[in-house]
Structure formats: structure tokens, C-alpha cells
Amino acid sequence: MEYLSATEKNDTRSGFGAGLLELGKINPNVIALCADLTGSLKMDAFEKEFPERFFQTGIAEANMMGIAAGMTIGGKIPFTGTFANFSTGRVYDQIRQSIAYSGKNVKICASHAGLTLGEDGATHQILEDLGLMKMLPGMVVINTCDYNQTKAATMAIADYQGPVYLRFGRPKVVNFTPKDQKFEIGKAIVLKQGKDVSIFATGHLVWKSLLAAEALKADGIDAEVINIHTIKPLDETAVLASVSKTGCAVSAEEHQMNGGLGDSIAQLLCRNLPKPLEMVAVNDSFGESGTPEELLTKYGLDVPDIIKAAKASIKRRV
Amino acid sequence: MATIKELEQIASQVRRDIVRQVHAVNSGHPGGSLGCADFFVALYFRILNHKPQGFTMDGNGEDLFFLSNGHISPVWYSVLARSGYFPVAELKTFRKLNSRLQGHPTTHEGLPGVRMASGSLGQGMSVAIGAALSKKLNGDKSIVYSLHGDGELQEGQVWEAAMYAAANKVDNLISTIDVNGQQIDGSTDEVLSLGNLRAKWEAFGWDVLDANGNNMEELITIIDLAKMNAGKGKPTMILMKTEMGMGVDFMMGSHKWHGVAPNDEQLANALSQLQETLGDY
Numbered sequence: 001m002e003y004l005s006a007t008e009k010n011d012t013r014s015g016f017g018a019g020l021l022e023l024g025k026i027n028p029n030v031i032a033l034c035a036d037l038t039g040s041l042k043m044d045a046f047e048k049e050f051p052e053r054f055f056q057t058g059i060a061e062a063n064m065m066g067i068a069a070g071m072t073i074g075g076k077i078p079f080t081g082t083f084a085n086f087s088t089g090r091v092y093d094q095i096r097q098s099i100a101y102s103g104k105n106v107k108i109c110a111s112h113a114g115l116t117l118g119e120d121g122a123t124h125q126i127l128e129d130l131g132l133m134k135m136l137p138g139m140v141v142i143n144t145c146d147y148n149q150t151k152a153a154t155m156a157i158a159d160y161q162g163p164v165y166l167r168f169g170r171p172k173v174v175n176f177t178p179k180d181q182k183f184e185i186g187k188a189i190v191l192k193q194g195k196d197v198s199i200f201a202t203g204h205l206v207w208k209s210l211l212a213a214e215a216l217k218a219d220g221i222d223a224e225v226i227n228i229h230t231i232k233p234l235d236e237t238a239v240l241a242s243v244s245k246t247g248c249a250v251s252a253e254e255h256q257m258n259g260g261l262g263d264s265i266a267q268l269l270c271r272n273l274p275k276p277l278e279m280v281a282v283n284d285s286f287g288e289s290g291t292p293e294e295l296l297t298k299y300g301l302d303v304p305d306i307i308k309a310a311k312a313s314i315k316r317r318v
Numbered sequence: 319m320a321t322i323k324e325l326e327q328i329a330s331q332v333r334r335d336i337v338r339q340v341h342a343v344n345s346g347h348p349g350g351s352l353g354c355a356d357f358f359v360a361l362y363f364r365i366l367n368h369k370p371q372g373f374t375m376d377g378n379g380e381d382l383f384f385l386s387n388g389h390i391s392p393v394w395y396s397v398l399a400r401s402g403y404f405p406v407a408e409l410k411t412f413r414k415l416n417s418r419l420q421g422h423p424t425t426h427e428g429l430p431g432v433r434m435a436s437g438s439l440g441q442g443m444s445v446a447i448g449a450a451l452s453k454k455l456n457g458d459k460s461i462v463y464s465l466h467g468d469g470e471l472q473e474g475q476v477w478e479a480a481m482y483a484a485a486n487k488v489d490n491l492i493s494t495i496d497v498n499g500q501q502i503d504g505s506t507d508e509v510l511s512l513g514n515l516r517a518k519w520e521a522f523g524w525d526v527l528d529a530n531g532n533n534m535e536e537l538i539t540i541i542d543l544a545k546m547n548a549g550k551g552k553p554t555m556i557l558m559k560t561e562m563g564m565g566v567d568f569m570m571g572s573h574k575w576h577g578v579a580p581n582d583e584q585l586a587n588a589l590s591q592l593q594e595t596l597g598d599y
Contacts, residue, residue: 063478070448
């Protein structure tokens with residue numbers, strides 16, 4: 001597998017920062033807002049380059065979402081930046097009414113999502129954000145897997161008219177997708193073809209799934225790995241095509257089992273192609289302090305968990 | 319330009335529209351709507367530089383208005399229709415299935431004149447600030463207006479917005495608070511006292527003006543004063559005292575008509591107190 005030779009590590013939030021800076025140069029309507037986390041969101045380069053298009057709102061996320069919604073009136077394309085917890089749960093009603101229901105062209109960009117936020121602990125480790133956002137009518141929900149993809153997605157969503165939730169994270173992870181890739185919203189990417197089991201992964205767990213697929217080879221299992229960077233709209237065609245071939249599936253995500261990617265795939269399979277699905281996700285629990293790797297292991301989101309899920313899914317296949 | 323007398327006549331018709339809309343579906347919010355009728359008429363028939371016939375979401379080159387306390391939709395719908403945004407006959411569809419005139423205003427059904435959904439309280443000032451910033455970036459000298467309920471000031475987001483607007487010199491924003499002293503569960507003093515509103519807004523860095531919201535002449539003078547304040551480094555707040563239910567004697571001065579529709583007999587009584595000046599829809 002070509003991807004596995006990648007070694008360079010970088011954080012997805014830096015991909016966001018780089019994409020935003022690039023966008024600033026090519027699209028004068030792109031503006032950025034941040035609620036006192038400019039450095040953490042890697043928005044400082046944009047702020048420095050385009051101070052007149054950068055809006056510091058202070059620690060007032062509800063107001064930031066409202067201002068962003070208002071700025072679309074007059075043709076601006078606002079990108080809001082704060083942690084995933086403060087980008088969703090804290091401001092759910094503001095997003096629901098002023099952005100989603102009002103159909104405003106706001107890009108909600110959320111860093112430090114999931115357990116891999118690490119030592120700050122459960123108050124900041126939101127594991128419910130994908131579910132919250134995907135329930136909103138008309139909201140596009142994206143969770144990118146590495147630096148390059150996050151940069152490409154950041155740039156792509158500026159050309160899409162409508163509200164978008166873009167989720168990324170804090171830790172440095174292997175940057176394995178192509179440098180100048182074209183990001184297509186809603187188009188799943190088959191990273192590795194296989195015939196025995198379909199692994200649908202999103203965010204940081206895409207890389208883990210590639211490692212799991214490699215390990216499964218030793219047991220004679222040929223796993224297909226698909227990067228579902230867009231949770232909504234889900235690439236139903238790609239999911240159904242893969243499961244039609246393999247007959248069983250695994251979902252892998254840094255999120256609650258309730259409301260996440262696995263939940264979307266389960267709904268799709270139940271209605272169209274009832275086949276076994278094993279879900280690698282957090283099972284109705286909050287996180288805690290620890291290093292990202294320790295937490296992924298403790299909460300069952302690591303390579304061995306994906307391997308185990310793949311075998312279990314194959315075993316359940318009739 | 320409409321005279322004060324003409325504006326008062328329009329306001330009388332708008333009040334008829336309000337009670338008739340609410341009566342027809344036995345739901346809606348007549349109290350605050352009646353109290354703010356003069357303000358809406360002043361704004362839409364005298365103050366705003368706007369294009370009712372060619373509504374665009376961006377409203378470039380136009381003054382914009384945002385209603386934060388969306389439940390007083392009947393007065394806004396009436397004034398939007400009467401000023402030409404959509405046919406007056408459409409007021410018949412208020413709160414009915416498949417209508418553009420939803421219980422609370424929304425962009426979702428494409429009603430001309432509405433640029434943001436409101437209903438869940440406390441969000442409108444942030445949105446108005448955003449629109450005002452967008453105008454500044456576009457070099458558009460127009461003014462952004464917003465209206466808020468006084469009870470709504472109990473929502474924390476309003477104060478986030480208040481702090482932001484002053485700190486960032488959003489001086490193309492004129493906000494108004496409908497100070498009628500009433501909310502659903504009783505008077506604002508009983509439910510959660512708002513304290514000294516003037517002192518609060520001044521402390522937040524706003525220029526504050528007082529107005530009698532049920533005196534057309536005074537209202538226009540004060541809004542004109544606020545307009546002269548635009549571009550001078552501070553957002554402006556108009557603390558507008560109104561009487562909830564104004565124009566219909568049995569609805570006045572009580573929170574009881576916040577969200578209750580009149581029955582047939584009450585409607586007839588109300589209409590007998592309000593002159594039909596532009597023709598009922």
C-alpha cells in the first residue's frame with residue numbers, strides 16, 4: 001500500500017490554517033472569526049496577512065456564530081474557528097436558528113475534536129459533535145484525516161454555498177494523502193481495495209484503519225479501506241458498492257457510537273443491504289485526561305480494536 | 319415623505335392587521351406587536367432607505383432591519399406587506415400550513431423582507447453586528463437597525479454582542495429595545511429585574527437615547543438623532559418605552575395579551591377602536 005510509506009507527521013489544524021491563508025489570497029470574500037484561540041486554530045497567519053478580514057470575538061462563541069451568520073449578508077464567506085466543543089454543543093441553538101434554518105453560508109471550523117485532544121480531559125473532548133451537526137437539515141459534515149486533506153477541504157468548502165461543519169484535531173499524525181489533492185464534498189475515497197471486509201473510517205481513524213488492514217493481511221484477510229471524510233451527505237453509492245462486494249463492514253471514528261459515522265452507515269445498510277456492521281467508536285462514555293495514544297487504546301479506538309472488529313464482522317457474515 | 323399624520327393613519331391600519339391575523343388562527347402575539355406598531359411604521363415608511371419591490375438577501379446599498387424578538391411577527395408582516403414587500407392578501411395565510419408567514423419569521427420559505435430567522439431569543443444583535451461589519455467591509459454607508467424585547471435582555475448572548483459592538487466601534491448599528499416592562503410570566507420586575515438599563519448600556523460603551531415608542535413625532539426625532547450618531551465610533555441604543563397592547567384598551571398594560579388571541583367579540587371591540595385607513599385585506 002503506497003500510503004503506508006508516508007512518515008511525515010503534521011497536525012490537521014495546521015492544514016486548516018494553511019488552507020485558510022491560501023483562501024485569503026485567492027478569495028477576497030473569505031473572512032475569519034475566532035473566539036480567543038487563534039494560535040490553537042493556526043489562524044494566526046491569516047490574521048497577520050489579512051487583519052481587516054479577521055475578527056477576534058473574545059470568549060463569546062454564541063456571539064461569534066451570530067456575527068458570522070450576519071456577515072453572509074453582503075456576500076462574505078465567514079470561517080469560524082474554535083474548539084469542536086465550543087463550535088457545536090455550546091452554540092447549538094445559534095447554529096440551528098441563525099445558520100442552518102436561515103440557510104447561511106457559514107463554515108464552522110472545529111479543532112481539538114475527540115479524545116486526541118488529550119490531557120485537557122473530557123470537558124474539552126467532545127465526542128458528540130458529528131451527531132449534533134448531522135442532525136441539522138442542510139448541514140454538511142466533514143471530518144478530515146490528515147494535514148493535506150484538511151487543507152484541501154478548507155479550500156473546497158469556500159466554493160460550496162451553504163453551512164458546513166469541518167472537524168479536525170490537535171495531534172500530529174501521519175500526513176499520507178496527496179499534497180495537492182482535489183477535495184470533493186460527499187465523495188468517499190477508496191484507499192485500499194479488498195474483498196473480505198469493508199472498513200469505513202473517518203478522521204484520525206483512517207490512518208489507524210490502514211494499519212489494521214495491513215496487519216489483517218497476515219491472517220489472510222483482504223480488507224477494503226474507505227475514507228469517509230464527509231459524514232453528511234454520506235456517499236451511499238460507495239458504501240453500498242463496497243459492502244455488496246465484501247458482505248460485511250466496520251466503521252471507525254473518534255466519536256460516540258450514538259450519532260456518528262457508524263450510525264449513519266447502519267441506517268443505510270439496514271434499509272438497503274442488511275449485512276453485519278461492527279462499530280469502532282466510544283461506547284456511551286466521556287473521555288478523560290491522558291495522551292492521545294493512551295486514550296485511543298483505553299477507549300477501544302486503536303489498531304487492535306479495528307482488527308478485532310473486522311474479524312468479528314467477517315465471522316457474522318452468513 | 320409621509321407626514322406624521324399619514325404615518326399615524328398607517329399605524330392604525332397595521333394595528334387592525336395585527337389583531338385580525340392573530341384572531342384568524344387563534345394564536346400569535348398581539349401585545350408586543352401592537353406596542354411596536356408605531357416604531358415599525360416609522361422605520362419602514364419614513365426612516366429606512368430600502369427597496370421593497372426588489373428585495374435581495376444582500377441588500378447592498380440599503381439600510382437593513384433585523385427583528386430579534388421574532389414573536390412580534392404580526393406587526394412586521396403587516397408593515398412589510400403594506401410597504402410593498404409582498405401582497406397584503408398574503409396576511410391571510412399567517413401561521414397556516416404552507417405559508418411564508420411562519421409563526422416566527424424565517425428566511426426558509428423565502429418571504430421578501432426577512433434576512434434571518436428569529437424566535438429563539440437573544441440572537442438578533444449578533445446577526446445585526448455581522449451585517450453591519452459586512453457593510454463596512456463593502457464600503458456601504460447604509461445603517462443596520464435591530465429591535466429587541468426587554469425581556470430578551472435576560473439572554474446572555476445579548477451582552478456578548480453589546481460588549482463586542484462597543485469594543486469594535488460598530489457605529490453603523492442602531493439597536494432599539496422595546497421597553498414595555500412585560501414578559502410571559504409577568505412584569506420584567508417580577509420575573510427578573512433588568513435594573514437600570516440606561517446605566518447598563520452606557521457602561522457597555524453605547525450611546526443611549528430614550529424614546530416614547532407610541533408617539534410618532536418623538537420617535538422619528540429620536541431615530542433621526544440616532545442616525546446622526548452613525549459613523550462616530552459608537553453603536554447607538556434607543557430605549558423605547560411602549561405600552562403593550564397599545565391602541566386596544568382592554569389589551570393595554572398587561573402581560574396577559576403577550577401571546578393570546580382575541581375571540582370574535584374581542585376582535586369586534588378591538589376593531590371598533592382602530593380606524594380602517596388603508597382598507598382591510
